[in-house]
Amino acid sequence: MDAVITIDVVVPVFNEGANIEKTLDALAEGIRMVDPAVATFRLLAVYDFEEDNTLPVIRSIQAGYPFPIHLVKNPVRGVVNAMKQGFIAAEGDYVLITMADASDDYEILPRMVDLAGQGYDIVAPSRYMPGGKLYGGPFFKQLLSRLAGVSLHWICRIPTHDITNSYKLYKRSAVEAISIESKGGFEIGMEITAKVFAGGGRIAELPSRWWDRTEGKSKFKLFGWLPNYLKWYLYLLVRRPMGFRCSMCE
Numbered sequence: 001m002d003a004v005i006t007i008d009v010v011v012p013v014f015n016e017g018a019n020i021e022k023t024l025d026a027l028a029e030g031i032r033m034v035d036p037a038v039a040t041f042r043l044l045a046v047y048d049f050e051e052d053n054t055l056p057v058i059r060s061i062q063a064g065y066p067f068p069i070h071l072v073k074n075p076v077r078g079v080v081n082a083m084k085q086g087f088i089a090a091e092g093d094y095v096l097i098t099m100a101d102a103s104d105d106y107e108i109l110p111r112m113v114d115l116a117g118q119g120y121d122i123v124a125p126s127r128y129m130p131g132g133k134l135y136g137g138p139f140f141k142q143l144l145s146r147l148a149g150v151s152l153h154w155i156c157r158i159p160t161h162d163i164t165n166s167y168k169l170y171k172r173s174a175v176e177a178i179s180i181e182s183k184g185g186f187e188i189g190m191e192i193t194a195k196v197f198a199g200g201g202r203i204a205e206l207p208s209r210w211w212d213r214t215e216g217k218s219k220f221k222l223f224g225w226l227p228n229y230l231k232w233y234l235y236l237l238v239r240r241p242m243g244f245r246c247s248m249c250e
Helices: 020-032 054-064 079-089 106-117 139-156 172-176 188-198 222-239
Strands: 005-012 039-047 069-073 094-097 122-126 133-135 168-171 203-207 209-211
Touching (some): 039 106, 054 069, 079 188, 106 122, 139 222, 172 188, 188 222
Parallel strands (some): 005 039, 122 203, 133 209
């Protein structure tokens, strides 16, 4: 791409007042490493209710960041609907989904933008490829996530080891070309990745680090959402592109 890439950063929030400033500071540091002649950013913080303790923190600090911050009301509560609303509100060429709990690795943003500039439909940070790292977090959740990601990589040849990672950069036109069915939670990222891949879309991965939250309580519901993840796991086993080959997978 020769033109400047526009990126909307979608952050679902739910009482993340204790984490949001640390998250925005880390995000700002990552964005400062990206040449503004290559990509520009704005942030969409999607919230469920006006009493959310994240909102006053954002309003008190938003003027001090190198990107505009917009508050977006989610009309239907829940993390999956917040991410859907983020895609609806987005106007950029790409949409970056990240969480408000200071867990994601923003030092890799320049490399992610570089891959977006090469035209990939999804840029997928990976905790489970060589060079990726996890620090903390529930053992059983990590085990299932790793097994799902690595097994689909080898069985279906999908060019990411970490399909369940919510932290991804999506080409907005690729997301708009599919119908999103997810109604549970964070499996929406797995669904989008599976459908884009099954439709012949281009996916690039790069190693990423992840840190377990130090403040607040995770909204992840492992056993309640497990059937939703299993649905998209089976979808890929059936729908993977026939004859797909990728040099990154060899």
